[in-house]
Amino acid sequence: MTTEQRSAAGGRVPFRAPEPRVPDTVSDVLADACRAAVTGVNRAWDTWDRAGLVQTVRTGADGTPTYRIDEIVEDAIAATAAAHGVNLLSEELGLVDRGSGVTMVVDPLDGSANAAAGVPLSCFSGALYVDGELAEGLICWLEQGHCVAARAGEPVPYRTSGATALTGAAVSMLRPKRHAGGDSTDAWLRVAGRAERVRILSSSCLESLLVAEGSIDAFADPGSRTHRLVDLAAAALIVPAAGGAVVDVHGSPLELDTDLTRRWSGVVAATPQLAEELVEAIASSPR
Amino acid sequence: MTTEQRSAAGGRVPFRAPEPRVPDTVSDVLADACRAAVTGVNRAWDTWDRAGLVQTVRTGADGTPTYRIDEIVEDAIAATAAAHGVNLLSEELGLVDRGSGVTMVVDPLDGSANAAAGVPLSCFSGALYVDGELAEGLICWLEQGHCVAARAGEPVPYRTSGATALTGAAVSMLRPKRHAGGDSTDAWLRVAGRAERVRILSSSCLESLLVAEGSIDAFADPGSRTHRLVDLAAAALIVPAAGGAVVDVHGSPLELDTDLTRRWSGVVAATPQLAEELVEAIASSPR
Numbered sequence: 001m002t003t004e005q006r007s008a009a010g011g012r013v014p015f016r017a018p019e020p021r022v023p024d025t026v027s028d029v030l031a032d033a034c035r036a037a038v039t040g041v042n043r044a045w046d047t048w049d050r051a052g053l054v055q056t057v058r059t060g061a062d063g064t065p066t067y068r069i070d071e072i073v074e075d076a077i078a079a080t081a082a083a084h085g086v087n088l089l090s091e092e093l094g095l096v097d098r099g100s101g102v103t104m105v106v107d108p109l110d111g112s113a114n115a116a117a118g119v120p121l122s123c124f125s126g127a128l129y130v131d132g133e134l135a136e137g138l139i140c141w142l143e144q145g146h147c148v149a150a151r152a153g154e155p156v157p158y159r160t161s162g163a164t165a166l167t168g169a170a171v172s173m174l175r176p177k178r179h180a181g182g183d184s185t186d187a188w189l190r191v192a193g194r195a196e197r198v199r200i201l202s203s204s205c206l207e208s209l210l211v212a213e214g215s216i217d218a219f220a221d222p223g224s225r226t227h228r229l230v231d232l233a234a235a236a237l238i239v240p241a242a243g244g245a246v247v248d249v250h251g252s253p254l255e256l257d258t259d260l261t262r263r264w265s266g267v268v269a270a271t272p273q274l275a276e277e278l279v280e281a282i283a284s285s286p287r
Numbered sequence: 288m289t290t291e292q293r294s295a296a297g298g299r300v301p302f303r304a305p306e307p308r309v310p311d312t313v314s315d316v317l318a319d320a321c322r323a324a325v326t327g328v329n330r331a332w333d334t335w336d337r338a339g340l341v342q343t344v345r346t347g348a349d350g351t352p353t354y355r356i357d358e359i360v361e362d363a364i365a366a367t368a369a370a371h372g373v374n375l376l377s378e379e380l381g382l383v384d385r386g387s388g389v390t391m392v393v394d395p396l397d398g399s400a401n402a403a404a405g406v407p408l409s410c411f412s413g414a415l416y417v418d419g420e421l422a423e424g425l426i427c428w429l430e431q432g433h434c435v436a437a438r439a440g441e442p443v444p445y446r447t448s449g450a451t452a453l454t455g456a457a458v459s460m461l462r463p464k465r466h467a468g469g470d471s472t473d474a475w476l477r478v479a480g481r482a483e484r485v486r487i488l489s490s491s492c493l494e495s496l497l498v499a500e501g502s503i504d505a506f507a508d509p510g511s512r513t514h515r516l517v518d519l520a521a522a523a524l525i526v527p528a529a530g531g532a533v534v535d536v537h538g539s540p541l542e543l544d545t546d547l548t549r550r551w552s553g554v555v556a557a558t559p560q561l562a563e564e565l566v567e568a569i570a571s572s573p574r
């Protein structure tokens with residue numbers, strides 16, 4: 001909806017985020033950042049109506065508009081990163097380099113359009129890189145307080161569905177759209193035509209969490225190069241730890257890069273086989 | 288996903304439904320039915336893994352397969368209807384006629400594929416008809432305990448967004464699909480091409496709740512005649528009470544009918560004008 005239409009309603013988001021259930025295994029810095037995200041989003045919902053939450057306050061480091069709700073949540077997280085003395089790479093601020101060996105890569109409020117409107121599907125997503133290597137990931141579904149976490153090389157208590165075939169799978173996707181490189185509608189329809197269930201939840205991190213826990217079989221950007229590192233970094237550790245795979249449709253490696261205008265078309269799947277089949281379905285020439 | 292793929296994972300749904308926050312204005316019979324739904328879905332999640340939850344146990348009164356999770360939740364609600372001595376019209380059981388002047392029309396577990404898989408987007412939806420007239424409606428988002436309710440002729444504390452135009456709107460839809468009357472893909476793409484935001488949440492009652500509260504502007508079945516009375520009855524009171532409209536793409540009146548194989552293509556919108564524009568966009572000839 002347009003801001004103009006929205007302000008006619010002028011309503012407040014009717015729920016708050018509970019205390020997150022952060023697993024004991026999570027490092028203090030990531031756990032504190034997650035709790036800061038919860039405090040921040042609740043403060044935003046308490047202070048502003050929907051029209052105020054989606055006001056654009058500036059352009060973020062990723063090149064997209066920063067909503068007021070994004071800024072409030074990110075500010076809370078940035079204070080946590082400062083207190084812990086770690087570098088921060090975040091969607092709106094970009095890189096805050098403190099010369100630490102630890103870099104926290106966060107999407108402060110994934111699904112911020114959901115969170116601003118009152119669609120209860122938004123996430124905090126954070127990853128720790130130590131000396132450039134992905135060491136830890138945490139995704140928290142904010143409206144529920146439900147978290148999944150992983151540390152490099154350690155086992156996790158959740159598993160993907162194990163699905164290996166697109167036919168019959170439950171797949172979430174970004175919406176079909178025109179984009180700089182073309183139009184993802186044909187690819188979207190090819191995937192939807194073979195999947196048993198299709199959803200658009202508008203929160204890539206929540207959709208990755210659902211793949212990790214086996215609730216859906218895959219999530220994909222059907223080629224629109226919409227994902228930034230912050231959307232996929234935590235999932236890139238969490239989903240493989242559960243038996244799945246995170247790849248890019250166009251074959252780009254998902255690597256630590258402080259340029260947040262760099263984009264990927266992420267495919268997050270229950271198994272490497274399913275990820276490969278999705279890449280093939282998305283990348284094949286339009287019929 | 289296929290049942291075969293799912294059983295390979297064999298996991299349990301990792302959350303439970305909290306006590307629902309039923310408004311004080313709701314009648315005892317609807318409030319008890321809602322609490323029974325919560326008890327039922329938690330029992331189902333405690334007892335069965337995902338593969339067990341989606342096993343088809345029979346064909347329901349609406350002509351679609353009854354999953355085990357549907358049966359468990361509906362059984363809990365049916366006991367409540369019996370205790371209150373009201374007639375029950377429910378998705379799987381059909382009509383249980385006790386000769387009462389009150390008929391409770393329920394979708395015990397809307398979004399049952401979500402609930403069975405662990406996608407936390409499912410609802411209880413109930414409506415009371417007194418002497419054939421729609422008198423009360425309640426929708427509860429089960430995984431959050433959040434409820435909206437309305438009584439005929441009484442004011443409600445929530446409002447739709449007030450959006451009047453499809454261009455720039457936030458619209459949820461059923462997925463595009465082939466169906467008995469044709470294929471809804473062209474209509475789906477026409478709507479998606481004009482909307483600012485597009486979602487597929489796979490729970491019609493949750494999507495109606497979000498329209499009623501102003502979190503999204505509209506929800507539509509783009510012409511696939513998928514909706515049954517149980518999907519729309521509560522919304523047909525709740526959404527107009529908040530300033531919106533519930534109509535059928537093909538112009539059929541939404542009326543109490545005990546034949547659950549009867550279908551509608553529901554359009555639930557923030558205003559009558561937006562509902563009309565959506566009907567026109569969906570019904571126009573394919574380009």
